[in-house]
Amino acid sequence: MSAGAIIMMVIGLGTVWGGALITILIALATDKKNKLKHESSK
Amino acid sequence: MREVWQSRKGFIFAAAGAAIGLGNLWRFPFQAYKNGGGAFLLPYFVALITCAIPLMIMEYAYGRQIRGGAVKAFSNLKKKYEIFGWIQVMIPIVVMTYYSTIISVSVVFMVYSLGHAFGIINWLSDPGPIMGMVAGSAKNALDLGAGISIYILIAVVFVWIANWLIVKKGISGGIEKISNIFTPLLMVMIVVFMINAIRLNGSAIGLEALFKPDFSKILDPGIWVSAYAQVFFSTTLAVGVMIAYGSYLHEKADIVNSAFITVFLNSSFDLAAGVLVFSTLGYLVSTMGVEFTSFGTGAGVAFIAFPIAISTMTSNVVAQGLLGFVFFLCLFIAGLTSSISMLESFATAALDKFKISREKLVTIISLFGFAGSACFASYAGFNYILDIVDAYVGNIVIAGLGLIEVVLISYIYGTKELRQQANEFSDFKVGKWWDILLKYFTPLLLGAVVVTNIINLFTGLLSMDVIGVIAQIVFGWGIVLIMIGASIVFYKRKWTTSVNEK
Numbered sequence: 001m002s003a004g005a006i007i008m009m010v011i012g013l014g015t016v017w018g019g020a021l022i023t024i025l026i027a028l029a030t031d032k033k034n035k036l037k038h039e040s041s042k
Numbered sequence: 043m044r045e046v047w048q049s050r051k052g053f054i055f056a057a058a059g060a061a062i063g064l065g066n067l068w069r070f071p072f073q074a075y076k077n078g079g080g081a082f083l084l085p086y087f088v089a090l091i092t093c094a095i096p097l098m099i100m101e102y103a104y105g106r107q108i109r110g111g112a113v114k115a116f117s118n119l120k121k122k123y124e125i126f127g128w129i130q131v132m133i134p135i136v137v138m139t140y141y142s143t144i145i146s147v148s149v150v151f152m153v154y155s156l157g158h159a160f161g162i163i164n165w166l167s168d169p170g171p172i173m174g175m176v177a178g179s180a181k182n183a184l185d186l187g188a189g190i191s192i193y194i195l196i197a198v199v200f201v202w203i204a205n206w207l208i209v210k211k212g213i214s215g216g217i218e219k220i221s222n223i224f225t226p227l228l229m230v231m232i233v234v235f236m237i238n239a240i241r242l243n244g245s246a247i248g249l250e251a252l253f254k255p256d257f258s259k260i261l262d263p264g265i266w267v268s269a270y271a272q273v274f275f276s277t278t279l280a281v282g283v284m285i286a287y288g289s290y291l292h293e294k295a296d297i298v299n300s301a302f303i304t305v306f307l308n309s310s311f312d313l314a315a316g317v318l319v320f321s322t323l324g325y326l327v328s329t330m331g332v333e334f335t336s337f338g339t340g341a342g343v344a345f346i347a348f349p350i351a352i353s354t355m356t357s358n359v360v361a362q363g364l365l366g367f368v369f370f371l372c373l374f375i376a377g378l379t380s381s382i383s384m385l386e387s388f389a390t391a392a393l394d395k396f397k398i399s400r401e402k403l404v405t406i407i408s409l410f411g412f413a414g415s416a417c418f419a420s421y422a423g424f425n426y427i428l429d430i431v432d433a434y435v436g437n438i439v440i441a442g443l444g445l446i447e448v449v450l451i452s453y454i455y456g457t458k459e460l461r462q463q464a465n466e467f468s469d470f471k472v473g474k475w476w477d478i479l480l481k482y483f484t485p486l487l488l489g490a491v492v493v494t495n496i497i498n499l500f501t502g503l504l505s506m507d508v509i510g511v512i513a514q515i516v517f518g519w520g521i522v523l524i525m526i527g528a529s530i531v532f533y534k535r536k537w538t539t540s541v542n543e544k
Contacts, residue, residue: 001246005253008080009317012253015087016313020306027050027299030469 044109045213046292052218053295054303055225057287059379061278061308062228064144064344067376070312071252071319072339073272077265080255085269090309093487094273096479097448098284098301099472103464104451105288106297111390112282113532114289116447119454126450128529130443131282131391134384135407136435136521139414140428141384142205145377146197146419147345150176152370159363166362167353169346183426183513194419202412204378209385210404213290217382224375229311231372236314239321242355248324251334252316267494270487275436277308280444283383286390298468319343322351329354344373385411397538427517434518437495439525445488452480 001009047053074082105111108118116127154172157163165172180188208216239245259265278284291297323334326347337347352365385407392403417423451460457477465471499518503511 001250002254004255005080005250008083008255009249009253012080012083013313013317015083016306016309020303020310023299023302023306026469027296027303030296030299031050 045290047218047290047295048214049218050295050300052214052222053287053291054300054307056217056221056379056383057284057300057304058307059221059225059228060283060287060383061276061304061380062225062311062376063278063380064141064148064341064373064377066276066308066311067315067319067373068340068343070272070276071316072335073268074316075252075320075334076339077268078256078259078262079251080253081257081260082265082269084260085266086273089266089270089273089487090305092479093270093484094277094279094305095301096472096476096484097274097279097444098277098305099298099464099476100448100451100460100480101279101284102288102291102297102301103460104455105285106291106293106295107460107463108289110289110394111286111387113391114394115285116450119450123450125529125533126443126446127282127391128532129439129525130280130447131388132525132529133281133435133440133443134283134387135411136414136431136525137281138205138381138384138411140418140423140431141377141381142198142201142411142415143194143418143424143428144341145201145374145381146194146415147176147341148370148373148377149197149200150193151345151349152367152374155363155366155370157363158366159360161359164359166349166366169349173345177424178421180420180422180425182509183422183430183517184509185422186420188421190416190420191424194424195416198412198415198419201378201381202408202415205381205385205411206404206408208378208382209389210401212400213386217386220382221379224379228372228375228379229307231368231375232311232314232318235369235372236318236321238355239318239325239351242321242325242351244325244328245321246324247328248320248322248334249317251324252320263490264494266487267490271437271441271491271495274441274444274488274491276312277305278380278383280440280447281384282387282391286387287383289390294467296468297464298470298472323347325354326351392532393539395532395537395539396535397540426513430514430517431521433499434522435525438492438499439522441488441492441495445485445492448480448488449485452477452485457481 047056074080074086104115108115110118111127112130113124113127116130117124151172154163154165158166176191176193178189178191208220210216274280288297320334323337323343326332327334330350337343348369349366352369353362355365356362385404388407389400389404392398393400396403418428457480461472461476503514506514
């Protein structure tokens with residue numbers, strides 16, 4: 001494979017998979033924070 | 043009391059399952075291949091950020107806010123706009139009628155794969171005769187006497203029963219439960235297939251063809267229109283599905299991040315499918331001397347190229363058959379999670395307006411849908427009419443209604459108010475850039491997609507013979523007129539639910 005194709009493949013997969021991963025981690029972290037807040041207010 | 047999603051995970055899996063469909067497997071890879079390879083990724087990413095994500099946030103937020111499907115959504119803006127809502131939810135029903143026949147072929151091939159594994163029939167190395175037997179042949183779209191595929195007809199009964207069983211149980215009891223199992227299973231299976239495909243000899247040739255950038259094409263406006271069309275159609279926007287799913291969200295549910303996750307998961311599947319398809323085609327190019335487009339650029343890739351590739355991956359017949367079974371199961375799941383969302387889009391809209399039990403409504407829609415699918419199970423229907431209807435409904439009506447939807451919601455309901463509502467309980471917030479995109483940028487680009495598709499449709503007519511033109515008018519414009527006619531009938535009927543009277 002040429003360098004150009006490898007770079008584009010890494011950029012392509014990295015952007016969408018990385019985007020999915022980061023947004024899922026944000027959601028998990030927020031849910032955890034909300035749960036802790038909810039428990040401490042009880 | 044309106045149902046709500048039991049968990050955020052369930053909602054996201056259902057929405058991602060709706061967006062991820064059979065089209066992801068062949069549409070994105072060949073769009074990229076034809077439009078500059080790796081260079082196509084630039085307009086694709088721009089389209090994700092400026093079209094798919096803003097529209098997804100808008101549909102989730104507006105659906106949750108008005109607590110209703112597309113019909114209530116448009117009616118809420120102005121009574122007379124309700125008609126657009128009805129046309130919008132007619133789309134998934136029409137699409138379902140032919141989409142279910144493609145899912146049916148996966149079901150037939152699952153059965154044949156088991157037959158291969160148990161040594162009853164050896165077909166994976168030469169799937170042409172089986173495909174020919176299943177799909178049959180007709181002279182043209184008007185050759186309605188050519189016959190009907192009994193294989194598709196039987197399998198389509200199974201597909202509609204599966205849809206009926208899931209959707210009649212409602213959001214949390216049916217769609218959420220199934221999506222919680224099927225969507226992650228589908229993702230795992232596609233990643234496993236992708237890794238396996240990369241290991242094949244010649245996969246690098248395929249990946250080179252897919253990702254090698256041709257930046258000279260980047261200034262071609264046609265590529266940008268293709269990227270926007272790809273992103274728009276791939277994410278199941280403007281067909282009432284995401285508005286309906288949003289309407290079942292808890293009032294304090296996150297909107298913005300869920301929209302980002304849905305779009306990124308769908309795109310992840312697009313890219314994974316690209317790697318899977320082109321690695322496999324690269325393998326076939328290097329071992330059989332075929333070309334990348336030898337199996338066509340549509341369903342032929344899944345139903346012809348993949349069985350051949352599977353047959354050469356191992357000499358063990360049992361392993362070949364089981365691998366084939368899992369692959370076609372993967373296609374079946376991708377199709378089913380999308381088709382239940384299509385059925386739900388109409389069901390939500392109708393339940394908002396008419397006092398009728400969900401079970402009775404879903405049964406009626408399923409019976410009508412099955413009757414439509416039976417037409418597409420005919421040889422002329424499956425081989426010709428399906429493509430015509432898809433071109434008119436899929437390319438023009440969806441994009442046209444998407445344009446109407448974004449303009450009406452942005453300018454009548456207002457983006458500022460909707461943004462505040464979307465941001466209120468979200469993990470992170472969108473700024474004013476979202477308003478600007480929805481008000482000016484997205485309508486402009488969607489308008490370009492609509493105009494381009496209409497021009498392509500008319501210029502396509504010029505290269506057709508008389509029978510081709512008649513078929514386009516009868517089945518293309520015919521189905522559009524039927525959809526509008528049926529929408530007017532539903533629009534004229536009185537609201538009988540108490541929710542609206544309030």
